[in-house]
Amino acid sequence: MTQSPAIPLPPPTERRRLREAGSLTQAQVAERVGVSRRTVRAWETDRAVPRGREGEAYLELLRSLEERREHQGPAGDVDVTAGRAELEIGAEGDGPDRRQPGRPLTPAQAFDALYAFCAPALVRQTYLLTGRRELARESVERAFEIAWQRWPEVARDPDPAGWVRATAYDFALSPWHRFRPRYRHPEPPPADTADRLLLDLLLGLTPSQRRTLLLYDGVGLDLPETAAETEATTPVAAHRILLARAALATRTPALSDPDDLRRRLAELASAERLRAPAAPAVREGGERRARFWTRAAIAFTVALIGTTALTLRTAPTRYEPPVPPGATVHGVPPPVAPGPLSHREQELRDKLRSEPHDGPERLAPQPF
Structure with missing residues (x-):
């Protein structure tokens, strides 16, 4: 039996870029x-080669994505990507598409497209990370405010959605x-x-295990990407995933299958009706915050x-030596306050006043 020849396809990084550009x-x-999600992940990480009918269908899909990207034109140096997982069910298309063929997006339009x-999806992911609805909304809003303040940097990032996601996760886990x-x-x-039991199990994990599990089994990142976003080595990230899965499977044996775990995470995230504020409000909030801190820095x-200046x-313009502290002088009687004279002092005063001369008597020689 001969193996079907490999189909000429773009490099794995270009395959992923085309998929992300096609949302x-x-x-x-x-x-x-017509394949599994793991197969697509293997194709994009160069661990497997597309062949046969699936490879031809995959090539046709990539060609259509390439044609659509060329037809839409540049998007202000921004790949409008998002968390690449089942947690994004119902997230696409929440905002209007303001792109026009042949015209690049303005920074505000590109930001609104990325935000929409x-x-x-990011609000629901952050809710699974923290278990708090209001904190999830605040974290996502703060992350996009920071992204708008640093938009030139974020717009040229290879993965702007990952940049915002990492910022939101860091704020939520503070x-x-x-x-x-x-x-x-x-x-x-x-x-x-x-859902309550699954959320309690997730919150029972350590923050690093929870974040790693959410990125790998929830968002759908591969192991190297998960390790890079959590600032850990690949073996450490794999160890955290195994520990988190084992902890969940101990309390709920039905979650021992990774596919069932992904499905339950998606169901739990979709069960909460969490909505993010409008993109213009987030941009205005980021601008107000930037103006406040600018004025505070100026003040x-x-x-x-x-x-x-004061x-x-x-x-002083010259050196003035300090005044040394006073030293105690011994042998000097303490001053006595004036008061009535004693009898002896009165006799001495009368005797001094009765003397006719101001001094001792002169000695006169006496004849013999």
């Missing part, structure tokens, strides 16, 4: 081609939230018993300059 997840590509595609009054009390749990600088104005 498709690995699961959607797998459904169109990523924000709904330990300082426990000191905020609004987050000291727990929120109402999910209504469904199974601090002015105060520092005024303090320095110091220079009032500071």
